[in-house]
Amino acid sequence: MDDRAIGRAAFLGVVGAGMAGLFFARDATGLLGRILPDQVAAIVPTRGWRIYTIGPSIPRIDPASYRLTIAGAVEHETTFTLADLHRLPTAQQVSDFHCVTGWGVDDVHWRGVRFADLLAQARPLESAVTVRFVSDEVPYDDTLTLAQALSPDAMLAYGMDGKALTAAHGFPARVVMPRMYGYKNVKWVTRIELETNYDRIGYWEQRGYDKDAWVGRSNGAATVY
Amino acid sequence: MIRRFGRTERLLHWVHATGFLAMLATGLILYLPALSELVARRNLVKNVHLFTAIGWAVAVTLVVALGDRARLADDWREVEAIDADDRRWLAGRPARQGRFNAGQKLNVILTAALAVVFVVSGFFLWLGERDHRFLLDGTGMVHDVAMYVSVALLTGHLYLALVHPRTRHALRGMTHGDVREDWAREHHPKWVEAERGL
Numbered sequence: 001m002d003d004r005a006i007g008r009a010a011f012l013g014v015v016g017a018g019m020a021g022l023f024f025a026r027d028a029t030g031l032l033g034r035i036l037p038d039q040v041a042a043i044v045p046t047r048g049w050r051i052y053t054i055g056p057s058i059p060r061i062d063p064a065s066y067r068l069t070i071a072g073a074v075e076h077e078t079t080f081t082l083a084d085l086h087r088l089p090t091a092q093q094v095s096d097f098h099c100v101t102g103w104g105v106d107d108v109h110w111r112g113v114r115f116a117d118l119l120a121q122a123r124p125l126e127s128a129v130t131v132r133f134v135s136d137e138v139p140y141d142d143t144l145t146l147a148q149a150l151s152p153d154a155m156l157a158y159g160m161d162g163k164a165l166t167a168a169h170g171f172p173a174r175v176v177m178p179r180m181y182g183y184k185n186v187k188w189v190t191r192i193e194l195e196t197n198y199d200r201i202g203y204w205e206q207r208g209y210d211k212d213a214w215v216g217r218s219n220g221a222a223t224v225y
Numbered sequence: 226m227i228r229r230f231g232r233t234e235r236l237l238h239w240v241h242a243t244g245f246l247a248m249l250a251t252g253l254i255l256y257l258p259a260l261s262e263l264v265a266r267r268n269l270v271k272n273v274h275l276f277t278a279i280g281w282a283v284a285v286t287l288v289v290a291l292g293d294r295a296r297l298a299d300d301w302r303e304v305e306a307i308d309a310d311d312r313r314w315l316a317g318r319p320a321r322q323g324r325f326n327a328g329q330k331l332n333v334i335l336t337a338a339l340a341v342v343f344v345v346s347g348f349f350l351w352l353g354e355r356d357h358r359f360l361l362d363g364t365g366m367v368h369d370v371a372m373y374v375s376v377a378l379l380t381g382h383l384y385l386a387l388v389h390p391r392t393r394h395a396l397r398g399m400t401h402g403d404v405r406e407d408w409a410r411e412h413h414p415k416w417v418e419a420e421r422g423l
Binding site: 004006007008011012014019023029053056100208219 | 357360
């Protein structure tokens, strides 16, 4: 082989691998935990999480003064403290988390309360069709249809992987809807409003993302997970 | 002293280094959970990252377009040629080296290839946010992996250029353009002989 062909092959090989990776690479962040030294692995996102926010800082909510209000198209506007939330029937599940940008985290253990139990006291009106989740990270909000919220794998979570949610993951409470992309999984939820139409457009949906954010079946994706 | 790098080569090196470090800093804020949490302001950091990328690309293009293109083309021809001595050197056996040793050649080749990979994957990260048909599954991973490989290369590069006693004189070639002839004879004998007509 010509000497110059070696260098050229190395260049084209790396470029080619990168281009193929755009289409075929999958999140392999977990591998990093095994190949990197522990000190480095503790810093890089080995579990797979990236922390995406829209504001100037992460909301730090005092658990003692936290209140969750359920209002709108309900018979009784209801306000919960964090202790009140913990007293509701506890639900647990292990589900995957998918970000619309391509990364994901497998087997996240969530603990929280199903929306049926959460909404029971407030009693949504017959006319209520949409649940709007308002974040403490202003102006973030997003919606699920009432039917989507009541699905058996959706919840308002206050625990993650055996511990309380951390501030970065939405302490004290966040939405978990594993079959939809992460932007529907509103963090730092302080207010839930029942609405009688499905017109409201959430934060990322105002920026072009799909309202019904089914993983693998929305936002131009054809991926099968 | 003997001249190793001209102004165009040095400028290209420092433009790339500056752009890379600025994008690495902002990129790590976007990528590492602890930094994302500490700094937040994601939109601002993302915009700085994007505009740095544009600035870097414009600067690199200007250096190539307005600089000594013939010299850069010669460099690339030299770098691409991994000759028998280079292969021996890479295998860890003693071998006489030219103006670039085989490790330096590979560093240039990988750095150039990774720059292309960063540009293309970065472009699709940007485009995918605006048109979801281009939200390709592997884009983020490719950008991340290119970062890890680049940081590994940069770490070795900085060690050899700043720390390792036998090699760090090479830094002078990239700042002043010239290096000591005795040092060059020891590390790059084929080049010195060709230059001095021996």
